[in-house]
Amino acid sequence: MSTFTTISSDKLARLIGTANAPALIDVRTDEDFAADRRLIPGSIKLSHDKVQDWGGDFAGRRAIVSCLRGEKLAQGTAAWLRQLGAQAETLDGGFEGWKAAKLPLLDTRKLPPRDARGRTIWVTRARPKVDRIACPWLIRRFVDPDAVFLYVAPSEVVAVGERFGAAPFDIENVFWSHRGERCTFDVMIEEFGIATPALLHLATLVRGADTARPDLAPEAPGLLAASLGLSRMYDDDLEQLEAGMTLYDAFYRWCRDATAETHNWPTNKVKA
Template identity: 70%
Template sequence: MSSTTSISHDKLTRLIGLATTPELIDVRIDEDFALDPRLIPGSHRRSHKDVALWAPQYGGKRAIVICQKGKKLSEGTAALLRHNGVPAEVLEGGYEAWRDAGLQAVPVSLLPPLDHRGRTMWVTRARPKIDRIACPWLIRRFVDPAAVFLFVTPAEVEAVAERFNAVPFDVENVFWSHRGELCTFDVMIEEFGLSSAPLSRLATIVRGADTARPDLAPEAAGLLAASLGLSRIFSDDLEQLEAGMTLYDAFYRWCRDASDETHNWPNRRPGA
């Protein structure tokens, strides 16, 4: 049973992928991390040894601390965070309990190198429509909440990637791109170990919208219409991305929580 300073993995799974997900801080020591070098989706590593140095970065945020077994390292780190004014909880059972439950975990071997501020950096073609908004949404919600996205002239994507140590995506002849009938969003879900019923449903919608296959899902036409509408509203790609984050938040929550719900305007006129 969760206490006021701990949270179960069942409850945490309901928080991951949302715009309001708490900061997830992995404080496993290197030896434990080497046993399974994967991260709970959206989490990032910190050392328990210098909590006082990085605690101020989480001011005003809720944090959940993860160690190997949910004992001394996470308990102590969470307590120090609370001492610094950060509401912090411990994941019960730690990473081991999460792993043993067969829950999603992101392999760090596939993550781009971090910049000097601890962020991953990605680059793709300018003027995004569907896949190039869906993929950043997936990365920020399930891989790296602080990820940086560069939208550049198509011919310069690979050169920018090399010069700025960024990872190219949704362009030809790179790892993160279409594969057969799968779009880049599908590939990222599979490679990052993020498969779930809601994300698989969303991936079908994205694929239908991105590859002119509205027959794949009734919602694909709606996503295409909304995406093209956003591209007309915003001339700035980053502003469009921010608006698109809300769009995909809504589609994800529908896929996860509301796909069985219907709506009909009730006619309550006398005699109706």
């Protein structure tokens, strides 16, 4: 049950993946993390005993802290964060409570190495359309909120990845790419272990738009049209990505919350 300084797993699950999701901080001990290296989607792993060093980064932000069971490590870290100006809460039941609720957990074994600032780095072809915007949205919302994306010439993706420690995606003959009829977005959801009904529904739309399969979902042509429109509006790929984040936020919320809702022009005229 949520209180002023705690939040329940079901309430947190409704926030994850949304544009205004809080920062999620996992402060399990190294021993506890080694026993299960998965994370609540969107979480970052930090050390509780160094909160005085990194806590100021969350000043003015909402943060949810979890440890193994939501006890001393999470409680103490959240209290320190509040001292440092953050609106901090703890996850009721911690990581074990989340797992007991059978909610998605991110498989960190599939993550590329992080840079010195703790970020994952990704590289793909320039001039993105569908998958190369959808995948960064998925990563930032559910995998690594601080992820960096490099858009380069198609011929240089692999070489840039090797020289700059970036994981190539959505090109041929790499791990993060199309597999059969599935697009890269599908593959990331599966490999990271973060499937939910809403994400799987969104994946169908992305697959239909990305692989010329408008028959997969009535909304797929609309997603393709919006994606192509964005690619014409922006010359800068990173500006296009920022605009695309809002686009996918909207499609995700529709998939999760609004598929049963319809809209028609209301007529309130009094019948004669």
